[in-house]
Amino acid sequence: MNKELLKQLEDKYEALGENPDNYLKGLLHAKPLNYWDYIEVDTLLALQKPKTNFKDETVFIVYHQITELTLKLMIHEVKQIVDITNFNSETFFAEKLKRLIRYTDMLITSFEVMTEGLDYEDYNKFRMSLTPASGFQSAQFRYLELMCTPTLNLINEEGKKRLPEAPSLDEIFQNIYWRDAGYNRETGKTSHTLKAFEEKYLQIFKKLASSTKGSTLWEQFQKFENPSENLVYRMKDFDHRYNVNWSKTHLKTAAKYLDKKGETKEATGGSPWKKYLNPKYQQRSFFPKLWKDKEILEWV
Numbered sequence: 001m002n003k004e005l006l007k008q009l010e011d012k013y014e015a016l017g018e019n020p021d022n023y024l025k026g027l028l029h030a031k032p033l034n035y036w037d038y039i040e041v042d043t044l045l046a047l048q049k050p051k052t053n054f055k056d057e058t059v060f061i062v063y064h065q066i067t068e069l070t071l072k073l074m075i076h077e078v079k080q081i082v083d084i085t086n087f088n089s090e091t092f093f094a095e096k097l098k099r100l101i102r103y104t105d106m107l108i109t110s111f112e113v114m115t116e117g118l119d120y121e122d123y124n125k126f127r128m129s130l131t132p133a134s135g136f137q138s139a140q141f142r143y144l145e146l147m148c149t150p151t152l153n154l155i156n157e158e159g160k161k162r163l164p165e166a167p168s169l170d171e172i173f174q175n176i177y178w179r180d181a182g183y184n185r186e187t188g189k190t191s192h193t194l195k196a197f198e199e200k201y202l203q204i205f206k207k208l209a210s211s212t213k214g215s216t217l218w219e220q221f222q223k224f225e226n227p228s229e230n231l232v233y234r235m236k237d238f239d240h241r242y243n244v245n246w247s248k249t250h251l252k253t254a255a256k257y258l259d260k261k262g263e264t265k266e267a268t269g270g271s272p273w274k275k276y277l278n279p280k281y282q283q284r285s286f287f288p289k290l291w292k293d294k295e296i297l298e299w300v
Contacts, residue, residue, distance in 0.1 A: 093224075159177060235290055
């Protein structure tokens with residue numbers, strides 16, 4: 001046995017205040033690791049529970065689970081940027097942005113699973129069994145937004161008109177863009193989809209917004225005194241792909257199944273999807289100060 005390796009193991013556990021012999025004895029009885037155990041394959045493949053007998057509902061479920069896993073990877077990368085304390089180099093920051101762009105491309109291209117992979121008639125039947133659940137209720141989507149940019153950047157132009165000069169966090173969340181999907185400001189009526197979503201996650205969102213204040217992806221970027229053109233480009237590239245390209249792909253897919261032959265169908269969560277999914281309407285940007293005048297994100 002490699003004596004140097006053994007010495008390193010002993011040093012490791014002694015530094016933890018542990019007896020190295022106990023850990024080495026444990027290895028005598030440990031089972032070899034298998035792929036299916038490490039990846040939890042059986043558990044993963046048992047997570048699809050269709051509500052109907054339509055075969056394509058499984059496709060629908062798996063697609064959204066893949067999306068959630070991709071968002072988890074993105075949050076994993078953004079969190080590392082949020083936690084940065086040393087800004088000696090752009091290298092680490094740029095690498096994380098490359099990963100975020102790559103994952104966003106996965107979100108965009110994977111939408112073909114939905115756009116081209118569902119039977120039109122079957123989808124429009126089984127989706128009604130999902131009411132009032134909606135992809136709008138993806139908390140990870142909101143986590144990512146709140147870690148990428150200050151909350152004021154998540155208020156669209158109409159929302160900003162309603163805010164006082166120095167809005168509180170509560171006032172910001174009352175006007176955050178995603179509430180437009182479930183709150184009618186004329187009648188004061190809140191959809192069940194939005195109500196259930198806020199009951200479960202709103203306080204978590206507010207806590208996250210408070211804890212990341214001053215250290216969101218945008219605010220961390222601003223700590224570079226003279227960021228390179230390459231880093232600026234990566235920031236804008238991520239912003240555009242995530243907030244415009246992905247939204248447009250989503251809108252295109254929704255239009256295929258919900259707006260065929262001019263017969264506009266309602267989303268399962270009841271949201272005005274043509275406006276909610278349209279980047280031109282929402283004009284959402286994580287880094288608006290990087291865009292000049294009409295250049296901003298090229299919404300259309």
